[in-house]
Amino acid sequence: MTPDTDTLFRTLADPTRRALFERLCRDGELTVAALTAQAGVSQPAVSKHLGVLRQAGLVRDRPDGRQTHYSAQLDALTPLTDWTGRMNGFWENRFDKLENLLTRMDQ
Amino acid sequence: MTAAETRSVIVEREFKASPDKLWRALTQPHLIEEWLMKNDFQPKVGHGFNLRGDWGGVLDCEVLAVEPNRTLVYSWNFAHDDPAFNLTSVVTFTLTPTADGVHLRMEQAGFRPDQPQAYGGAMHGWRQFLDNLDQLLAREAE
Numbered sequence: 001m002t003p004d005t006d007t008l009f010r011t012l013a014d015p016t017r018r019a020l021f022e023r024l025c026r027d028g029e030l031t032v033a034a035l036t037a038q039a040g041v042s043q044p045a046v047s048k049h050l051g052v053l054r055q056a057g058l059v060r061d062r063p064d065g066r067q068t069h070y071s072a073q074l075d076a077l078t079p080l081t082d083w084t085g086r087m088n089g090f091w092e093n094r095f096d097k098l099e100n101l102l103t104r105m106d107q
Numbered sequence: 108m109t110a111a112e113t114r115s116v117i118v119e120r121e122f123k124a125s126p127d128k129l130w131r132a133l134t135q136p137h138l139i140e141e142w143l144m145k146n147d148f149q150p151k152v153g154h155g156f157n158l159r160g161d162w163g164g165v166l167d168c169e170v171l172a173v174e175p176n177r178t179l180v181y182s183w184n185f186a187h188d189d190p191a192f193n194l195t196s197v198v199t200f201t202l203t204p205t206a207d208g209v210h211l212r213m214e215q216a217g218f219r220p221d222q223p224q225a226y227g228g229a230m231h232g233w234r235q236f237l238d239n240l241d242q243l244l245a246r247e248a249e
Contacts, residue, residue, distance in 0.1 A: 087116040088118060091116060091118040091213055091215070094142055094143055095120050095211070097142035097143075098122070098129075098142040099120070100142075101132055101138065101141045101142045102122055102123075102128060102129065102132060105124075105128055105132065
């Protein structure tokens with residue numbers, strides 16, 4: 001597993017942080033205040049989580065006067081969502097075993 | 108971008124064996140175990156079975172279509188505590204005789220079109236499975 005994937009897994013393993021990220025995926029750009037209103041945790045806690053998400057490349061911040069707007073960066077999930085590539089490797093490996101089995105089976 | 112996209116994995120290979128022999132490898136539990144996973148498979152439409160990985164993961168499956176020496180289809184589902192994150196996919200094996208063997212095409216189609224969660228949520232459901240899969244593949248690469 002690449003270090004990038006590790007970082008993404010760790011970042012999204014926290015339920016509160018993941019909920020914030022999913023809300024940004026769903027609702028688009030939001031301010032810290034708007035996110036806090038439904039997060040069930042304090043504004044400083046929300047800001048801290050957003051900082052972790054930003055470091056992982058999962059959200060982008062856009063300062064606007066005294067407000068900061070956050071938006072989800074879905075491209076950052078690419079290492080995780082490439083499940084087709086992973087499953088392809090899985091099946092290639094299984095086909096190797098199947099080929100080996102066929103050489104050992106009776107006709 | 109949504110999680111509702113359905114994507115497929117397709118792996119194809121030609122084997123130097125008869126369609127009948129390959130069919131047995133795909134449908135007899137003790138043979139399936141040798142190349143795929145431990146299982147209680149039966150080639151009967153509607154039969155529910157589990158595939159049990161060496162890593163402890165259990166896949167819930169159901170036979171959807173059986174056409175001896177030609178087609179085998181079963182569901183390939185990985186349950187998650189949160190139903191919204193369940194993985195649902197269908198695996199289709201298609202056998203075609205060739206001049207000196209048999210061609211096998213495997214297509215795994217995943218993510219139901221109605222799966223509601225956001226992109227991030229869909230990824231979460233895969234976390235455990237991919238972790239386990241990575242461990243498995245790493246062990247097998249040794």
